[in-house]
Amino acid sequence: MNRAEKATLQLQAVSVLGVLKETRTYAELSALTGLPAGDLNRYVNGHVLPGVERARTVVGEVGRETLAAELDARIELDEEGYVDNSGIVFDQPFLDLIAPVVAESFGFERPDVVLTAATDGITLAAAIASYFDARCAYAKKSKETAVEEFIEARQRLQSGIELTYYLPASALRSDERVLVVDDLIRSGETQELLLEIAEGADARIAGVFALIAAGDEGIERARARTDAPVGALTRAD
Incomplete structure (x- = not known):
């Protein structure tokens, strides 16, 4: 240090x-x-x-x-078990405090890029990227009009809906260390797509982090996809 x-x-x-x-x-x-x-x-x-x-x-x-x-x-849960974390993702000073805790507690390799999915994960990704002095990148469900090359990942969900995320190809470079973050991990489908995008760029996975894990499914799914550390700060069941 x-x-x-x-x-x-x-x-x-x-x-x-x-x-x-x-x-x-x-x-x-x-x-x-x-x-x-x-x-x-x-x-x-x-x-x-x-x-x-x-x-x-x-x-x-x-x-x-x-x-x-x-x-x-x-954290607030509605009658159907959906998580309302708006009191967290809109509080940037609080997220700035979380960043060093993540760095010290989870054993993640220092990333070159912090990758998330639009939109709720962006404030957290920005805080963690700032702490590590890394770039922040986020994948979207639609393509940017002026961008010509994308890395994309696609998955058909159990509901039959096809979910696709796009990231400008210039956002990641080969062999860069990528930390995947999000505010919430539930099924793990979004994190799996982000990992696929990072792998598509020939990047190295530094870890997967979420503020909140809703159950165990998403965490276990991410762990099955990478040997890098995977963790969440708290759980909501």
Whole structure:
């Protein structure tokens, strides 16, 4: 880890602690993190940065558990079991906090490109791409008028409907590392198509990540398609 990466991790830890402090006393924050209340006060108020190991603990362990709990609190399910996550995907500062947690917790190889599907996954992909200093690309169900070459992936769903995603061929290059992300993974069909697009570009898969896994089907389907890490921050059953 170089100096810039260390500083980024330390600043992200301060951001996570600041969010936690909004609803907790320093004594409660100390009990949660295992760090002295006096040190936490100095971190939150910007007087000093936490050391790298402390920062990694805050972001990768405490941050993951806390943000997962926050996700759970924001998820709403209707009577038919459909997930309403609009309170998450439209909150860019919250997604910016999730990005370092993803980087520290899931063991993904550092990507060159973060790939998602239009439209709900774009804000998450942008946050993660920014954190990794990677490009962000998203596939669409229709072709861009001015683009001549596309990578496409097509699949016939159980309902009989044919689902096709298109990505401009210039968005991915051979041997680039691609992290596939989305806000929600349910059946895994969208993630499978995104993986197919990445493979069609001869790119390497760095991992598959979703904020929310609705059941196990999608996660297991993605794991069957790639040897790279696959994970979600929380579940909605």
